[in-house]
Amino acid sequence: MSDPITLPGLILTIPTPPADKWEREFRAFQRLLPDLLSTHRGKYVAVHDERVVDSGDDKVALALSVYGRFGYVPIYVGLVSESPIERVRIPHYRLSTP
Secondary structure, eight states: OOOOOOOOOOOOOOOOOOOOOHHHHHHHHHHHHHHHHHSSSSSSSEEEEEEEEEEEHHHHHHHHHHHHOOSSSSOEEOOOOOOOOOOOOOOOOOOOOO
C-alpha cells in the first residue's frame, strides 16, 4: 500500500466589514479611484452613500457644500491622484500624573 498524501489546509480570509459609514465611504473612494483618475484627476471628490456626489478644487468648500446638501453626515473627501497623500505625524507631549 502507498503512503497517504497530506495536503495543507485551506486558508480562507474573510474581509472585515467596514466599522462605520466613514470607512465605507473611504473604501468606496479607493474602489472608484481608477475610474476617477480619468475624469477628476487633480480635483477633490466627495463620496456619500458609496458614490461621488460632488467635486471641486477646494477641499473645505467642497465639504461645506456637501454638508449643506446632505446634512452633517459622515462623508469622505479625497484628492484624486495617482500617489497617495503623504501622512504627517504630529508629535505631542504627554502629561504624567504624579
